[in-house]
Amino acid sequence: MRTDRIFARLDREPEPPKTEIPGMSVTRTVLFGSTLAFYIAIVWAVLIVSWLVTLDWKVMLFRPYEQWPELHAFLDYFVVLGQRGPTAVMVAAWLGWRSWRQHTLRPLLTLGASILLLNVTVGAVKLGLGRLGPHYATEIGSAEMFAGGDIFPSGHTANAVVTWGILAYLATTPRARRWLSVLSAVVALGVGATTVYLGTHWLSDVLLGWAAGLLILLALPWFEPMIGRTEAWIFDVREVWRARRRLAAALPAPAGGPAMPSLFPQRRPSGAEKPVREPVGAGRPSGARASVHLSQRAYTVRSERPSVTPAGSRRPPHADRAGSTARGSTSARPVTGG
Numbered sequence: 386m387r388t389d390r391i392f393a394r395l396d397r398e399p400e401p402p403k404t405e406i407p408g409m410s411v412t413r414t415v416l417f418g419s420t421l422a423f424y425i426a427i428v429w430a431v432l433i434v435s436w437l438v439t440l441d442w443k444v445m446l447f448r449p450y451e452q453w454p455e456l457h458a459f460l461d462y463f464v465v466l467g468q469r470g471p472t473a474v475m476v477a478a479w480l481g482w483r484s485w486r487q488h489t490l491r492p493l494l495t496l497g498a499s500i501l502l503l504n505v506t507v508g509a510v511k512l513g514l515g516r517l518g519p520h521y522a523t524e525i526g527s528a529e530m531f532a533g534g535d536i537f538p539s540g541h542t543a544n545a546v547v548t549w550g551i552l553a554y555l556a557t558t559p560r561a562r563r564w565l566s567v568l569s570a571v572v573a574l575g576v577g578a579t580t581v582y583l584g585t586h587w588l589s590d591v592l593l594g595w596a597a598g599l600l601i602l603l604a605l606p607w608f609e610p611m612i613g614r615t616e617a618w619i620f621d622v623r624e625v626w627r628a629r630r631r632l633a634a635a636l637p638a639p640a641g642g643p644a645m646p647s648l649f650p651q652r653r654p655s656g657a658e659k660p661v662r663e664p665v666g667a668g669r670p671s672g673a674r675a676s677v678h679l680s681q682r683a684y685t686v687r688s689e690r691p692s693v694t695p696a697g698s699r700r701p702p703h704a705d706r707a708g709s710t711a712r713g714s715t716s717a718r719p720v721t722g723g
Contacts, residue, residue, distance in 0.1 A: 407554065409606045417603040424596040431516075431537070431589050434528045441587040442526060445519040449582040460579045467541030467576035472548040473500060480555070490616045492555050498608050502601050503547050510597070511535040519584050539586045539594030542577035546598025549573060554602060573598065 407413070430437040450457055465471055473496075480492035516537035517529040530537075549572045553565035577591035586594075 406609050407606045408609075413603055413606065417600065420596055420599050420603060424593065424600065427589060427593045427596065428514075431528050432530065434526075437589050438528050439526070441519075441589050444581060444588050445522075445584065448584065450584055453582075456582070460582060464541065464576060464579045464583065466549075466572055467545040467580070469500070469503075469540070469544045469548075472544060476548050476551065479552070483555075490619060491612060494612045494615055495555060495605065496551055498612060499547050499551055499601055499605060502604070502608075503543060503598070506601065507538060507540055507543050507594075507597050510538060511540070516587075516590075519587060536586055537590050537593060538597045539577060539580055539590040541580050541586075542573065542591050542594030543598040543601075545569075545573040545576040546595060547601050550598065550602045554605060 409417075427437070477493065477496060480496055483492050484490055512535060514537050515531045515533050515535070517523070517532045517534035518536045521534065522529050523532075546569070549569035550566075553562050553569050556562035556565050573595065577586075577595060580586040581588055581591055
């Protein structure tokens with residue numbers, strides 16, 4: 386699909402609605418600080434192997450997937466709502482349609498910024514702490530930290546909070562924002578609880594995943610100026626590209642048509658900008674490789690040649706052959722005088 390058609394379609398659409406870009410208000414700042422404190426507390430409680438680690442082991446040994454096996458088939462599909470790939474594609478399709486209709490790239494750029502923050506922050510903590518999952522635990526009662534794992538915090542849970550919460554963040558009306566906030570919260574809580582049911586995450590992993598995703602959503606207003614500058618830069622590049630296309634279309638075409646490049650271009654001799662051609666009538670140069678000039682010769686067509694009637698044999702006369710011919714001929718000259 387060509388980008389010029391996409392931008393042309395955007396130009397034909399009405400102006401985007403006047404949306405209020407969220408800012409870092411006092412309430413949002415307080416929520417961000419409280420969530421950050423909760424995040425640090427969870428990490429500290431796991432590092433010191435507190436009561437939270439004991440609760441993790443009790444839930445794991447309870448084996449919820451064996452208590453309610455009838456839910457297992459449904460929850461195997463439901464947990465996909467927390468995987469980064471499928472959810473990013475679904476949400477990006479919806480936000481791309483909004484960008485198409487409203488002539489703005491802010492929804493897609495905001496989604497991209499949030500996913501980038503999610504990968505950097507959650508990925509760094511996962512690799513730094515290196516906690517093993519319940520299925521790979523080696524010692525009962527231990528926190529399984531710094532053992533080469535990558536499950537703390539829960540990536541499914543954090544991704545569900547960010548990917549579905551971005552819909553509520555970008556809502557254009559208060560009513561839509563409320564409904565989308567409830568929907569994203571239900572999906573994020575359900576995905577986190579499902580990972581505990583399936584035994585793929587500790588309970589503390591899910592708690593830290595909820596906090597990590599919420600921190601990204603609360604911090605997005607700090608990145609709004611950068612998102613706005615990126616959008617303006619993209620549209621500026623588009624205008625420059627369009628101007629170049631219009632200039633190229635306005636230039637007159639050459640009289641002889643577009644010049645086709647030669648398949649085998651000949652290299653000019655070094656030291657001369659243009660080779661000197663010799664006249665046809667000039668003598669041959671005294672060199673090993675003298676140029677051969679073929680002289681033009683006029684040839685007549687077969688119809689213009691004089692007709693030739695064959696008279697006798699075309700072979701040259703021969704003495705023996707002439708004598709035999711004279712003796713055997715019926716029209717011999719008569720001998721006179723006898």
